[in-house]
Amino acid sequence: MIRTLAAAVFCFAAMQAQAAEVMLKGSFTQGGLVFGQAVPGATASLDGRPLRLTSDGRFIFGFGREAAPTATLSVTAPDGSVETRALEIAQRDYDIQRIDGIQKDYVSPPEEVLARIRADAAAAAKAREADRPETDFDSGFIWPAQGPISGVYGSQRILNGEPRQPHYGVDIAGPVGTPVMAPADGVVTLAHPEMYFSGATLIMDHGHGLSSSFLHLDKILVTEGQRVKQGEVVALMGKSGRVTGAHLDWRMNWHDERIDPALLVPPMPKTE
Structure with a gap:
């Protein structure tokens, strides 16, 4: 019974961690647009610029033609925990x-x-x-x-x-x-x-x-x-x-x- 309870607690904790994970997809390059998903109720910023989030934690951000090689995404969960990600932005050669x-x-x-x-x-x-x-x-x-x-x-x-x-x-x-x-x-x-x-x-x-x-x-x-x-x-x-x-x-x-x-x-x- 104790082993079963412990397994259930571990599974619940793993599910919480998975739910809180920030997911990103898109083009991490100059001129690219990225779509993000955070836990509902989170807040986020890109290089200190606040991002708009939906009630279910979705957001977008983009990189301009002259975007620097790196950017910093910061996501704060409702419990106050902060996840910071260093993003690498591919540089392009222009005609x-x-x-x-x-x-x-x-x-x-x-x-x-x-x-x-x-x-x-x-x-x-x-x-x-x-x-x-x-x-x-x-x-x-x-x-x-x-x-x-x-x-x-x-x-x-x-x-x-x-x-x-x-x-x-x-x-x-x-x-x-x-x-x-x-x-x-x-x-x-x-x-x-x-x-x-x-x-x-x-x-x-x-x-x-x-x-x-x-x-x-x-x-x-x-x-x-x-x-x-x-x-x-x-x-x-x-x-x-x-x-x-x-x-x-x-x-x-x-x-x-x-x-x-x-x-x-x-x-x-x-x-x-």
């Missing part, structure tokens, strides 16, 4: 292109449009401030459109010797009017008809600070505040803004960290 002899107005926009550019940036930043408790990202992610990949995350151009902002999304080429679908469930936080650089721009929040942006659209088919489901057609591909041809620029953010959408979807299906 850097040097282009000289470009017209100056293209490299440096004229002063009269700088105010508009700043206003556009402020509107986009505000749209990405959403930190809803809903976990719309539970739907998983699909490609918002299919076609040849014409631009990748992290690439950068140096124009006339001046480094430009890195490319933070993935470009999908296609004809004007190609349907653009919601890659996951979400809520529309920005539907702007014409920004200086990005043209018709749509931003969609997936919960917990995770958002998708769709640039250079021809037409936006949803309105701000509208809930959308994965696979729903939300816009049409275009060539608005500062572009050289029709394509969709799909970007993703976890708060202010730019993450790589291509890491959340399977390989692009081959197209004819």
